[in-house]
Amino acid sequence: MPQPEFTVHSAVDGIAWPGIPAANGAAMLSILFQLESSQWWPEERLLARQRDQLARLLSHAAAQVPFYRGRLAQGLSELPVDSSWMEAWRRIPLLRREEIQAADDAEAMLADALPAGHGDWREIFTSGSTGQPIRSVRSQLWELVWSAFTVRDHLWHRRDLAGTFATIRESGKGKAPWPEGTESASWGYSTDTVFATGPLVGLNITTPIDRQVEWLLRRDPDYLLTHPSIAKALAEACLTQGVRPARLKEVITISETLRPGVREACHTAWGVPVSDIYSTREAGYLALQCPYGEGYHVQSESVFLEVLDNAGQPCGPGQVGRVVVTPLHNFAMPLIRYDIGDLAEVGPPCFCGRGLPVLRRILGRTQNMLLLPSGERRWPLLSSPDIGALLSAAPPLQGYQLAQTALHRIELRLVVARPLASEEEKALRHWVQEKFGPTFEITLVYLPDLPRTASGKFEDFRCEVVVP
Numbered sequence: 001m002p003q004p005e006f007t008v009h010s011a012v013d014g015i016a017w018p019g020i021p022a023a024n025g026a027a028m029l030s031i032l033f034q035l036e037s038s039q040w041w042p043e044e045r046l047l048a049r050q051r052d053q054l055a056r057l058l059s060h061a062a063a064q065v066p067f068y069r070g071r072l073a074q075g076l077s078e079l080p081v082d083s084s085w086m087e088a089w090r091r092i093p094l095l096r097r098e099e100i101q102a103a104d105d106a107e108a109m110l111a112d113a114l115p116a117g118h119g120d121w122r123e124i125f126t127s128g129s130t131g132q133p134i135r136s137v138r139s140q141l142w143e144l145v146w147s148a149f150t151v152r153d154h155l156w157h158r159r160d161l162a163g164t165f166a167t168i169r170e171s172g173k174g175k176a177p178w179p180e181g182t183e184s185a186s187w188g189y190s191t192d193t194v195f196a197t198g199p200l201v202g203l204n205i206t207t208p209i210d211r212q213v214e215w216l217l218r219r220d221p222d223y224l225l226t227h228p229s230i231a232k233a234l235a236e237a238c239l240t241q242g243v244r245p246a247r248l249k250e251v252i253t254i255s256e257t258l259r260p261g262v263r264e265a266c267h268t269a270w271g272v273p274v275s276d277i278y279s280t281r282e283a284g285y286l287a288l289q290c291p292y293g294e295g296y297h298v299q300s301e302s303v304f305l306e307v308l309d310n311a312g313q314p315c316g317p318g319q320v321g322r323v324v325v326t327p328l329h330n331f332a333m334p335l336i337r338y339d340i341g342d343l344a345e346v347g348p349p350c351f352c353g354r355g356l357p358v359l360r361r362i363l364g365r366t367q368n369m370l371l372l373p374s375g376e377r378r379w380p381l382l383s384s385p386d387i388g389a390l391l392s393a394a395p396p397l398q399g400y401q402l403a404q405t406a407l408h409r410i411e412l413r414l415v416v417a418r419p420l421a422s423e424e425e426k427a428l429r430h431w432v433q434e435k436f437g438p439t440f441e442i443t444l445v446y447l448p449d450l451p452r453t454a455s456g457k458f459e460d461f462r463c464e465v466v467v468p
């Protein structure tokens, strides 16, 4: 197989090749060098290294972070060296988003001091799907580690770093506006730390799809990074218009759950694969798609990720559970056993041979599950045949969103090419009734566009019932 060509930025006068990077680049290359090997390790070896890193994180948190001083009292901050460490670990209570917010409001979530070498503090805000902002503070060191995983994803998928990288993800009002969007000379901090790259172009995600298509054709990128719902809409619009961005090689999806139909749409319209990334702004990279399949490899060198059943026990292959994460390297604002509110299905070991644990699929936010009168929640999985049936019930359908607006009401929000005939409306109602059951009252609502969250996320099913 031909090897991708890299140019390492050289910081030494007179040396062009092989490049010798400056301190940050050297640190990142040392991480990448270790990742090349550790990805093939058996699970036990990965776990042993994770244990050592978690032990350091716990003792730092217990000593330096006011919130954890109480939470990790009574010996919870000490992990045994032998294999019983996992039992000790599971005695640490799960951390919920509300607890982070409350502790942060009381100024108790940040470390009093960072160990030497972790650099400065960096602050970001995430809106979350609840709209309630959560502050996340990172160290410079964690940013560097984070960047190594951005580069790992490029390496895994053998991207040509000299190519043009397009992103349609910016949601801020007035930022990266059509027709120009933004343009910079390189792919950004993560790759710049070590490698020379081609240009980066960006467009606001709220731009109408036809204008996004026009921009995409004009910019003609090699890679497109965006939300799955946008990738699908772009692919479908290109197919309808009979156009294709000539150089496009791959679509990279982030932020939303990858739903059925996105891979198919990108393949049909453009003949390109989709590589999905599972990450959150407060916890970093959680899992990256395997270069040889559609499963995800947990990024165990960066995060300790648990998938737990209702009893708090780890799920096995084929089981779906809550995703609980502990980023290993953020000493500025440690998140220990943070229940991020997603569900995922554990997969069997991957045929590619990597020892990094496998998630077969990520199902999305638990708060967007259907709420039953009993208080239980259920995930209304929309399979590919389900969606096919929905679309054939009303062919003018261009977009849809299902929302539970009350305990017994489902709203089907529609974007249509022409007003629907009463037969088509009837067929849609029938589809919803079949999918959700006879106890629901169904409302059809016509919209010019489907609503997105403040961060530009689209969810095909939303639960909007306010739980007291």
Ligand SMILES: [Zn+2]
Pocket (backbone or CB within 6 Å): 290, 291, 292, 293, 297, 350, 351, 352, 353, 354
């Ligand atoms: Zn694999």
